[in-house]
Amino acid sequence: MATMSRPITTLRLERGGADDAPVSARVRIEALSASFSGKPAVKNVSMDVLDHRVTAIIGPSGCGKSTFLRCLNRMHETVSGATATGRVLLDGHDIFDPRVNPTAIRKHVGMVFQKPTPFPTMSIRENVAAGLKVHRPSPTGRELEAIVERALRRSALWDEVKDRLGAPATGLSGGQQQRLCIARALATDPEVLLLDEPTASLDPISTQSVEELVYELRKDVAVVMVTHNMQQAARVSDVTAFFLHGEMVECAPTAKMFTAPQDARTEAYITGRFG
Amino acid sequence: MSPLQTVPAGSLNAHDARDARETRPSARQRNAAARTARTLRRRRVVNAIMVSLLALSAVIAVIPLVLIVYHLGRSGLSSLNVAFFTQDPKSVGEVGGGMANAILGTLMVVGVGAAIGMPIGIGAGLYVAERRATKLATVVRFLADVLNGLPSIVMGIFAWEFLVRPLGHFSAWAGAVALAAMLVPMVTRTTEEMVRLVPQSLREAALALGYSRSRTALTVVLRTATAGIVTGALVAIARIAGETAPLLFTALGNQFRSTSLNKPIAALPLQIFQYAVSPYEDWHRQAWAGALVLIALVLTISLVARAATQSRVDAGSE
Amino acid sequence: MTPSNAAAPLPDSGQGTPNTAIDGQDLQGGGWSDRAYDALLTAFALCVPLLLVLLIVALTMAAWPALKQFGFGFLTSSDWDPAAEHFGAAPAIYGTIVSSVIALVIATPLAIGVAIFVAEFAPRWLRQPIGFLIDLLAAIPSVVYGLWGIFVLVPALRETVMPFLRDTLHLGATPFFSGPAYGPSMLAAGVVLAIMILPYISSVSREVLLAVPRSQREAALALGATRWEAIVGAVLPFARSGIIGGIILGLGRALGETMAVTMVIGNRHEIAASLFAPGYTIASLIANEFAEASGDMHLSALMAVGFVLFVITLLVNFVARWLVWQTSGGTRKVG
Numbered sequence: 001m002a003t004m005s006r007p008i009t010t011l012r013l014e015r016g017g018a019d020d021a022p023v024s025a026r027v028r029i030e031a032l033s034a035s036f037s038g039k040p041a042v043k044n045v046s047m048d049v050l051d052h053r054v055t056a057i058i059g060p061s062g063c064g065k066s067t068f069l070r071c072l073n074r075m076h077e078t079v080s081g082a083t084a085t086g087r088v089l090l091d092g093h094d095i096f097d098p099r100v101n102p103t104a105i106r107k108h109v110g111m112v113f114q115k116p117t118p119f120p121t122m123s124i125r126e127n128v129a130a131g132l133k134v135h136r137p138s139p140t141g142r143e144l145e146a147i148v149e150r151a152l153r154r155s156a157l158w159d160e161v162k163d164r165l166g167a168p169a170t171g172l173s174g175g176q177q178q179r180l181c182i183a184r185a186l187a188t189d190p191e192v193l194l195l196d197e198p199t200a201s202l203d204p205i206s207t208q209s210v211e212e213l214v215y216e217l218r219k220d221v222a223v224v225m226v227t228h229n230m231q232q233a234a235r236v237s238d239v240t241a242f243f244l245h246g247e248m249v250e251c252a253p254t255a256k257m258f259t260a261p262q263d264a265r266t267e268a269y270i271t272g273r274f275g
Numbered sequence: 276m277s278p279l280q281t282v283p284a285g286s287l288n289a290h291d292a293r294d295a296r297e298t299r300p301s302a303r304q305r306n307a308a309a310r311t312a313r314t315l316r317r318r319r320v321v322n323a324i325m326v327s328l329l330a331l332s333a334v335i336a337v338i339p340l341v342l343i344v345y346h347l348g349r350s351g352l353s354s355l356n357v358a359f360f361t362q363d364p365k366s367v368g369e370v371g372g373g374m375a376n377a378i379l380g381t382l383m384v385v386g387v388g389a390a391i392g393m394p395i396g397i398g399a400g401l402y403v404a405e406r407r408a409t410k411l412a413t414v415v416r417f418l419a420d421v422l423n424g425l426p427s428i429v430m431g432i433f434a435w436e437f438l439v440r441p442l443g444h445f446s447a448w449a450g451a452v453a454l455a456a457m458l459v460p461m462v463t464r465t466t467e468e469m470v471r472l473v474p475q476s477l478r479e480a481a482l483a484l485g486y487s488r489s490r491t492a493l494t495v496v497l498r499t500a501t502a503g504i505v506t507g508a509l510v511a512i513a514r515i516a517g518e519t520a521p522l523l524f525t526a527l528g529n530q531f532r533s534t535s536l537n538k539p540i541a542a543l544p545l546q547i548f549q550y551a552v553s554p555y556e557d558w559h560r561q562a563w564a565g566a567l568v569l570i571a572l573v574l575t576i577s578l579v580a581r582a583a584t585q586s587r588v589d590a591g592s593e
Numbered sequence: 594m595t596p597s598n599a600a601a602p603l604p605d606s607g608q609g610t611p612n613t614a615i616d617g618q619d620l621q622g623g624g625w626s627d628r629a630y631d632a633l634l635t636a637f638a639l640c641v642p643l644l645l646v647l648l649i650v651a652l653t654m655a656a657w658p659a660l661k662q663f664g665f666g667f668l669t670s671s672d673w674d675p676a677a678e679h680f681g682a683a684p685a686i687y688g689t690i691v692s693s694v695i696a697l698v699i700a701t702p703l704a705i706g707v708a709i710f711v712a713e714f715a716p717r718w719l720r721q722p723i724g725f726l727i728d729l730l731a732a733i734p735s736v737v738y739g740l741w742g743i744f745v746l747v748p749a750l751r752e753t754v755m756p757f758l759r760d761t762l763h764l765g766a767t768p769f770f771s772g773p774a775y776g777p778s779m780l781a782a783g784v785v786l787a788i789m790i791l792p793y794i795s796s797v798s799r800e801v802l803l804a805v806p807r808s809q810r811e812a813a814l815a816l817g818a819t820r821w822e823a824i825v826g827a828v829l830p831f832a833r834s835g836i837i838g839g840i841i842l843g844l845g846r847a848l849g850e851t852m853a854v855t856m857v858i859g860n861r862h863e864i865a866a867s868l869f870a871p872g873y874t875i876a877s878l879i880a881n882e883f884a885e886a887s888g889d890m891h892l893s894a895l896m897a898v899g900f901v902l903f904v905i906t907l908l909v910n911f912v913a914r915w916l917v918w919q920t921s922g923g924t925r926k927v928g
Contacts, residue, residue: 073483075482075483078482080408090615091615093620095620099621100620100621101620101621101624103482103485103486103624104620106482106483106484106485107484107485108615108620110483110484111483113479115476117474117476117477117479117480119477119481119498119499120477120499121498121499121501130484131484131485133490133494134484134485134486134490135485181480184484185483188484188485191615318819319819321819321821322819322820322822325821326714326821329707329709329710329714330710330714332702332703332706332710333706333707333710333711333715333723335703336703336707336727336730336791337723337726339730339788340730340733342741342745343733343737343738343741346741346744346745347737347741350744395640398633398636398637398640399637401634401637402634402635402637402638403638411635411638412638414642415638415641415642417918418641418642419641420910420914421645421907421910421911421914422641422644424842424845424846424906424909424910424913425648425845425906425910426850426851426876426902426903426906427849427851428849428851428879428880428899429648429652429849429899429902429903429906430648432651432652432896432899433647433648433651433652435655436651436652436654436896437651440655456648459640459641459644460641460644463641487624487627487630488630488631489629489630489631490626492630493630513732514732517733517734517736517737518734518735519734519852520735520852520876520880523880523883523884524883544734544852547736547740548739548852551736551739551740551743551744551856552743552856563740563744566736566740566741569734569736569737570737573732573733573734574732577732
């Protein structure tokens with residue numbers, strides 16, 4: 001494949017001190033535009049998603065941040081009339097290449113949605129293992145149990161559900177269901193995890209537990225999180241991108257974004273003058 | 276005539292309103308008020324009469340059901356015995372015997388018909404629900420509705436023309452195909468409805484896990500909708516189980532027990548028809564017993580289906 | 594740990610999963626299962642239009658000899674003589690239409706009344722049971738209606754209703770209620786059909802009425818209308834085309850109903866003005882004579898009347914579905 005030889009970009013976060021370790025871009029987005037039936041939703045966005053970092057996408061509703069996120073695992077195209085142009089490079093491979101099977105992309109790029117989406121006909125265990133069924137070879141028996149336990153531990157749900165793994169997943173609370181969905185996405189060991197307003201339908205306590213989880217997750221994966229909540233972006237993200245009317249206005253380390261925004265529109269938004 | 280007309284013009288102004296209260300109503304105003312009260316009374320009476328008539332129509336509509344159930348119970352129960360379920364018919368005019376062959380035949384023809392019709396109907400329904408925007412989906416949905424309204428006798432002629440006439444003999448196969456042709460449009464529509472109830476978010480969640488569209492449809496969408504689809508299919512099966520007309524040209528009926536799909540076969544509704552129009556008292560008795568068994572079969576299937584839907588709806592609304 | 598501070602130290606990238614790059618070959622291939630699934634599903638969906646095409650082919654083929662032989666006269670001739678091999682469908686067509694009209698005249702007001710009652714007036718606890726009982730009427734097999742018709746309804750008509758209409762109400766003076774009361778008759782067929790189509794008209798009307806937006810009736814009630822006035826003035830106009838669609842659906846059922854009619858109509862080739870006289874409908878003619886059809890032309894003539902029935906009910910259903918779709922948007926399954 002031609003794009004294989006493409007060098008992986010190495011960036012440095014402007015944080016200073018001992019943490020100033022080299023981080024690579026896991027996903028590189030080049031001139032990405034997306035539209036629904038001809039109506040543009042994302043316009044010419046280029047940015048890097050760094051490995052082992054949480055990237056937050058903020059902006060007022062309707063600014064194209066969810067559409068942008070859904071382009072990164074080719075979920076955008078599942079809506080009829082949706083189109084996308086530009087390039088999204090996952091470890092250097094263009095995911096829009098016509099030879100690429102979108103289901104393969106989604107095995108590497110996990111996603112969690114706004115509302116918890118446990119499969120109602122499956123138990124807690126079956127839900128966590130659901131994604132593994134499409135992996136070859138798919139694990140069974142002990143190995144499967146171990147993966148389920150690890151995923152549930154990583155999503156901080158293990159202690160709450162370990163005694164009732166066979167119970168229906170719909171019996172869990174909203175926050176538990178969302179952490180179950182995160183466990184389901186983690187079970188397949190994705191390289192990138194996309195979170196589409198993961199706490200939008202949760203109460204404050206569940207929100208806090210999910211935020212803590214997101215913060216922990218970057219040990220293993222690159223996280224991209226869409227949020228309408230600026231405080232949340234400030235709390236958990238390393239890099240923040242601000243979207244407005246389908247365009248990316250600014251992308252910078254979170255601390256810098258919230259203390260010294262470069263663009264007047266960014267400043268107006270984060271100081272609460274609109275949105 | 277409206278109540279508003281009795282209020283003098285301009286009285287909406289606060290001062291005028293006070294003035295109006297202080298002045299006594301004129302004769303004209305008193306007349307108008309009386310007239311309004313009268314029409315209001317008349318309108319209320321009309322309302323009461325119409326509501327009673329509506330309630331009465333509900334009562335009248337239920338009377339035939341009560342009568343049919345009563346007569347079935349009276350004439351059917353007394354004619355029902357063990358022999359009815361275990362014996363085949365005796366020769367013409369002889370007293371006794373039963374409809375074991377017809378019960379077996381109905382189970383076979385309906386079973387084979389369901390085996391043919393249900394997969395096609397479920398597949399078509401899944402298509403119509405999952406590709407609802409396509410032209411073919413709209414056409415299929417509309418034609419399924421049209422086919423559902425066609426007389427069942429037409430399905431019998433269809434199976435006769437293709438499976439009986441060319442082969443030169445009646446068969447259980449042909450009967451099953453005729454019933455399957457009735458089943459397909461019914462199951463298509465009920466499946467579509469149930470699949471539509473599966474939230475889009477579940478499909479997205481499955482796709483985002485790397486599921487292919489086919490795996491998503493089969494293991495998430497269909498599995499979530501299974502209870503509803505089964506319910507719809509049961510209702511449809513209950514309906515074809517009671518069908519007679521399509522079988523007249525296909526399964527034909529048989530006085531003897533047959534388990535061959537290539538031969539004419541008896542069916543409960545056919546047997547009831549033949550016995551009911553016969554001149555024999557004992558056959559009339561057996562026709563009532565057969566009707567009771569048939570309706571018990573049909574209603575049990577429908578009630579089970581209905582109970583399943585009900586508990587689903589209750590569970591879904593929590 | 595509480596990530597309350599954005600400046601919290603980043604985890605060391607070396608501690609997590611190693612940065613293994615994704616293999617490009619991994620991302621390609623597959624998708625055949627989706628293609629197979631699409632093809633299979635499309636094939637199943639195509640079965641529905643295919644079924645209609647096959648129905649048209651089957652009926653045309655079966656009816657062709659008779660249609661060719663008798664031409665348009667087949668529809669207008671009342672001569673049905675298997676011995677002379679001359680066939681005319683006029684009495685059966687007449688009987689089909691008359692019995693269906695009787696059924697509609699009896700069933701429509703009742704069915705709409707029940708629908709309005711259930712949708713608008715019935716207390717909540719009564720709504721479900723009434724709807725359920727009416728739906729049960731639709732679940733009773735046709736042959737059971739026929740059996741009940743032969744042994745209960747027809748004797749009742751002969752002994753009580755027909756003499757009452759003819760003599761007590763003096764309707765015998767009109768041609769429609771005159772002549773001897775045999776029992777099996779056009780009237781009996783009409784009454785049985787009325788009972789059978791009532792649930793269809795009623796359930797479609799109920800669905801359509803329930804689809805009328807709340808605001809429609811609330812606006813009328815707010816203007817001081819009584820509930821009946823609100824229904825006549827605001828709800829029914831909104832639901833009208835849907836209810837008409839339901840009535841036409843009921844008509845479609847009545848036109849093609851076979852067993853119950855065959856068992857009570859008396860089966861005679863005759864156009865009689867009196868509803869007390871026996872007659873034939875297309876469906877009952879086919880059902881009654883198919884078994885003893887003498888010769889190919891007789892059989893083809895039966896299929897030709899079946900073809901006529903098919904065309905009529907197809908048209909009726911197209912119109913009805915179109916009307917119901919107009920109101921309900923085609924999303925609800927009705928009837």
